[in-house]
Amino acid sequence: MTTGLLFALTGVVLFAAGAAALLLVDHLLRRVLAFNIMGSGACLVLVGLAQRNGVPDPVPQAMVLTGIVVAVAATGLALALIRRLHAQTGATTLPRDGADND
Amino acid sequence: MKRFAVSAAALGFAFWLISALLNLPATLIDLRPLLAEAIPKSGVAHPVTAVLLNTRGYDTLLEIAVLLVALIGVLIAVPPGNPALSERPATADDAMVPALARLVAPLAVFFAIYVLWAGAHRPGGAFQAAAILAAALVLLHLAGLTAAWSAPTLRLRIGLIAGFLIFLAIAAAPLLGGMLLQYPPALVGTLILVIESGLTISLALVLAGLFLLLADRGGVR
Structure with missing residues (x-):
């Protein structure tokens, strides 16, 4: 097993853990964190898999670099939306759907 | 019950993805030789920068x-001067923090310029330089030396959009007789440096703005 493959496998674990957390936690800040962990896992898979035979590939590296910057911007936007929600309603979680259907 | 089901599914x-990765066949498409061929005429010597600004512009x-x-979107979500967001003034109680920030900020600018220049031939480039500059701006605010941004002024607006407009202008100029993002071979190195400099400033302002437009608007020391 090469280091690159190990990175990719770690990325899979991070992605799965982030996805599970996204579904399980209610606090919006934690959801944003979980989503970021999913994104980091995806980036790790992309970069690690591309260099699994030991030679780094610049193309996925450049894509991941772009992805990181976009992820930072998306996180900032998500935090702004959470603050707006908190300022207007005082809530830090989304209202539950179907509470009145059950 | 939901916790158990979600954990089991994850x-x-x-496990399914890991077993798939472990049994992956060798790659069918290898872009590395193609890229190595394109590097000499891409205007830069470092492959990641070449991909970012030339082949995948x-x-x-x-x-x-x-x-x-x-x-x-952040500006829409948090209207300027929102009273709910300016309860606490930005303070740095320790005298060491502002002193250190004054020392670090010029060094950060210096280092960002180096990283930008280094991007042509080694790891570095516009994104990394912009992240360093944005970090310096955030540090100055957290140390209580600069105020948070309330509403973008005209100068800030120009700075925010300059990188995009410069890149768009250089990318669209060849449309008169060629394709989008087809740089003229003689000027390609200079054009990429111009684009990267513009991108550095705009990216730094955007990244810092994501923080400083959301920060508490307190008094300046």
Whole structure:
């Protein structure tokens, strides 16, 4: 097993853990964190898999670099939306759907 | 019950994907030789920079547009002067923090310029330089030396959009007789440096703005 493959496998674990957390936690800040962990896992898979035979590939590296910057911007936007929600309603979680259907 | 089901599904997904990765066949498409061929005429010597600004210039052009849209979204979500967000003044109680910030900020600018220049032939480039500059701006604010940004002034607006407009102008100029993002071979190195300098400033302002437009607007020391 090469280091690159190990990175990719770690990325899979991070992605799965982030996805599970996204579904399980209610606090919006934690959801944003979980989503970021999913994104980091995806980036790790992309970069690690591309260099699994030991030679780094610049193309996925450049894509991941772009992805990181976009992820930072998306996180900032998500935090702004959470603050707006908190300022207007005082809530830090989304209202539950179907509470009145059950 | 939900906790158990989700955990089991995530665990199953991870195991399935890991077993798939372990049995992956060798890659059919290898872009590395193609890229190595293109490097001499790409205007830069470092492959990642060549991919970002030359062979996959689309990605970078759209990326800076996405960042601008995200910043506009932040401005819409948090209207300037929102009283709910300015309860606490920005304070740094320790005298060491502002002193250190004054020392670090010029060094950060210096280092950012080096990283930008280094991007042509070694790891570095516009994104990393912009991240360093944005970190310096955030540090100055956290140390209580600069105020948070309330509403973008005209100068700030120009700075925010300059990188995108410069890149767009250089990318669209060849449309008169060629294709989008087809740089003239004689000027390619200079054009990439111009694009990267513009991107550095705009990216730094956008990244810092994502923080400083959301920060508490307190008094300046």
